Amino acid sequence: MxxxxxxxxxxxxxxxxxxxxxxxxxxxxxxxxxxxTILRYQQARQxxxxxPADLSLADAECGxxxxxxxxxxxxxxxxxxxxxxxxxxxxxxxxxASPVRGVLLEKMLLKDGAEVPANFGARPVxxxxxxxxxxxxxxxxxxxxxxxxxxxxxxxxxxxxxxxxVADGEKLSAPxxxxxxxxxxxxxxxxxxxxxxxxxxxxxxxxxxxxxxDQNGAELANGSGAAILGHPLNAVLWLAQDLERxxxxxxxxxxxxxxxxxxxxxxxxxxxxTVRYEGLPGNPQVSxxxx
Numbered sequence: 182m183x184x185x186x187x188x189x190x191x192x193x194x195x196x197x198x199x200x201x202x203x204x205x206x207x208x209x210x211x212x213x214x215x216x217x218t219i220l221r222y223q224q225a226r227q228x229x230x231x232x233p234a235d236l237s238l239a240d241a242e243c244g245x246x247x248x249x250x251x252x253x254x255x256x257x258x259x260x261x262x263x264x265x266x267x268x269x270x271x272x273x274x275x276x277x278a279s280p281v282r283g284v285l286l287e288k289m290l291l292k293d294g295a296e297v298p299a300n301f302g303a304r305p306v307x308x309x310x311x312x313x314x315x316x317x318x319x320x321x322x323x324x325x326x327x328x329x330x331x332x333x334x335x336x337x338x339x340x341x342x343x344x345x346x347v348a349d350g351e352k353l354s355a356p357x358x359x360x361x362x363x364x365x366x367x368x369x370x371x372x373x374x375x376x377x378x379x380x381x382x383x384x385x386x387x388x389x390x391x392x393x394x395d396q397n398g399a400e401l402a403n404g405s406g407a408a409i410l411g412h413p414l415n416a417v418l419w420l421a422q423d424l425e426r427x428x429x430x431x432x433x434x435x436x437x438x439x440x441x442x443x444x445x446x447x448x449x450x451x452x453x454x455t456v457r458y459e460g461l462p463g464n465p466q467v468s469x470x471x472x
Contacts, residue, residue, distance in 0.1 A: 211244035243360075259284055265282070266279075268408065303348075317433055321425050345361060391459075
């Protein structure tokens with residue numbers, strides 16, 4: 182470890198010792214001081230210990246709001262939202278019956294072919310995901326998959342690069358994940374394809390095979406479109422409803438990240454990854470490399 186990074190870590194440890202994270206009898210909205218410290222840990226790519234997992238959902242959403250406001254203050258505007266815990270097994274593990282919501286900010290999103298450090302976060306992983314682009318606020322009235330598709334313009338291949346920050350072995354809960362903005366850190370966007378409001382396109386989204394391969398063409402993972410809530414567009418419906426519950430209306434151009442089609446995977450230096458969406462028109466794909 183270099184001397185500058187060692188000094189940064191010493192300062193972070195001192196800050197941690199000064200905060201009563203594990204001593205509070207009742208969890209409340211994370212303080213601005215705690216949020217600032219979490220951000221410092223993120224920037225130093227160091228895992229955090231001692232965060233209380235017994236937050237209420239209201240306090241967790243308050244913590245997320247404060248965290249996002251601090252990131253926005255660095256000239257980093259909100260461009261969309263993400264759904265997490267979109268897999269039934271994960272929901273059962275965390276004792277929830279629905280996904281959780283995070284916020285996407287402009288500087289999180291990278292172009293196709295991007296190169297990213299393998300240690301881009303405190304606990305970095307990568308996942309094959311999917312973005313959609315909102316056409317209009319009519320999406321809040323959508324009831325069916327075809328309704329959703331009428332309110333979308335594009336479907337975009339997406340490799341999400343989450344970072345939950347919390348140290349391995351620490352207790353995690355769904356509210357704590359929410360307070361940490363559902364691990365939103367980075368993501369790589371491919372070229373989008375037009376969303377078609379047809380039964381055939383809706384069926385293709387559910388039936389598509391999402392395949393992850395390395396630079397040698399070896400398959401690393403695969404999943405089906407139905408891995409996300411039985412159909413990827415169910416994540417869009419859920420996000421639109423959850424945002425409306427919070428008084429947020431989607432607008433043209435907003436991006437929605439729908440969740441992972443496979444289990445999270447570990448990055449390593451020198452690994453190049455391509456995700457293919459076999460069964461969608463043109464079999465779109467997105468690629469990136471870890472250095």
